[in-house]
Amino acid sequence: MADIRDIEIIAPNFKRRLSGVTSTIIQLVPVQRNLGQKIAVLGPGLPTNLPSVRFRDLIHLWRTPPGRRCRVWHARRNVEMLPAILLRDLLRMKIRVVFTSASQRRHTGWSKFLIRRMDAVIATSAKTAAYLEVPSTVILHGIDTHRFRPPVDRAEAKRALDLNPSRKYAGCFGRVRHQKGTDLFVDSMIALLPSRPEWGAIVAGRATGPHLAFEAELKDRVAKAGLTDRILFVGEHTNIPDWYRALDLFVAPQRWEGFGLTPLEAMASGVPVVASDVGAFSELISEGADETGLIIPANSIEAMVDGAATFMDDLPRLAAAGANGLARTSSDFAIDGEARAIGAIYDSLMR
Structure with missing residues (x-):
């Protein structure tokens, strides 16, 4: 006191x-x-x-x-x-x-x-x-750039979380609900992963009350697509910086957001971001010469698929955007x- x-x-x-x-x-x-x-x-x-x-x-x-x-x-x-x-x-x-x-x-x-x-x-x-x-x-x-930071070895960061260290992962972190666009992320991954066997996806966050049925429906979609072992629902974790360090691409699919810190947390971890044009995302993410990610129209699976594919299919661009994101958060955020x-x-x- x-x-x-x-x-x-x-x-x-x-x-x-x-x-x-x-x-x-x-x-x-x-x-x-x-x-x-x-x-x-x-x-x-x-x-x-x-x-x-x-x-x-x-x-x-x-x-x-x-x-x-x-x-x-x-x-x-x-x-x-x-x-x-x-x-x-x-x-x-x-x-x-x-x-x-x-x-x-x-x-x-x-x-x-x-x-x-x-x-x-x-x-x-x-x-x-x-x-x-x-x-x-x-x-x-x-954000706390000491807490959110890149891993020394990203493969080892994956191994520490019992993830496949040779696989690349796209992630979506936050509460599991319609407003947060979790379904947009899941559906985009269902569209992308079958032709990209080297990639997987992680949904980290909690569903509560009326949103439990929404989460169950998403898991059912994943199962029907035969991707249960590649689109992982890992729940809520207190060590969320460790999960960012295991990612290669972050997707912020929100339909609405007041501000939204998750893109900054990803960028500070050296991870490029594909984000809906909501909240402050367009003010956080840089496009162009010092690209840290892409801003896409909100509520569009097609745009999300295209945006994620842009980085999944161009690993040098993925790496450059991750490095730019780290520099941007360190200097500006x-x-x-x-x-x-x-x-x-x-x-x-x-x-």
Whole structure:
């Protein structure tokens, strides 16, 4: 438990269920602390190793931390913006409020009301910024490039996971459900693999509740195609970086996405990406001279088949795109850079 008198930034999390927003907080806060940002979390559903403050500690927000004119409250949801507005405007507590938006849709009237009352707004992509009606700063998400990194030996990385070390693998990682396009990936692999015996495919992720029948149907399709030993459903794993290191090609087949970190995780592992044109994917993946992958129309099996075949059938291009992806994530998408850019906004508000 942190002493709020020493805390300058509060990162609330008012949703118990794990989500992309929660994952962002979990990954960012330790990096921010390492960079000297005096930040702590508030709310349920977060690991106990993160520095945290209690709701009863908020009484101290009438006082400023040493050397600062205020504290910063960094909200990422409506439910976290509203209490901050009440603390600042009704109770006159000495805080400024930052909101990060990842949404790529028109905001409701209620959301617009809240967002207009922010002291600063961050958009996680240019597409997201286009839906905001207030000035914003675009700060793309970054990833931990120490955790996600290429293997020393990709064949050995496969062997460690009981995969065929002589086979190349295309992968699709994330929750197994229609929105995530898992069926598009499976169907594209069913079309591609029979004529490419040197390739296999991996689906890593969990299906829950109403999506279990969807997963069962996909496995049935694979069985009927006679590809059960080549299109593998490996479930959810805590060692997901190891699975990226075993891949040769990553496919991000989502029908909709708010931002989407999986292409960056693949690129940081030296793996080229074929991705649907959703979320921030077009801002993450480079096409052309420094190609790191391909952007394809969303919800198109034909485009996915063509895109994957482009790399499967051209191994020098596959290798070059993987190397370019590694260089791009290292230079442009390390999580330290994201944390520093956010920290600059904090500092401008607290000075």
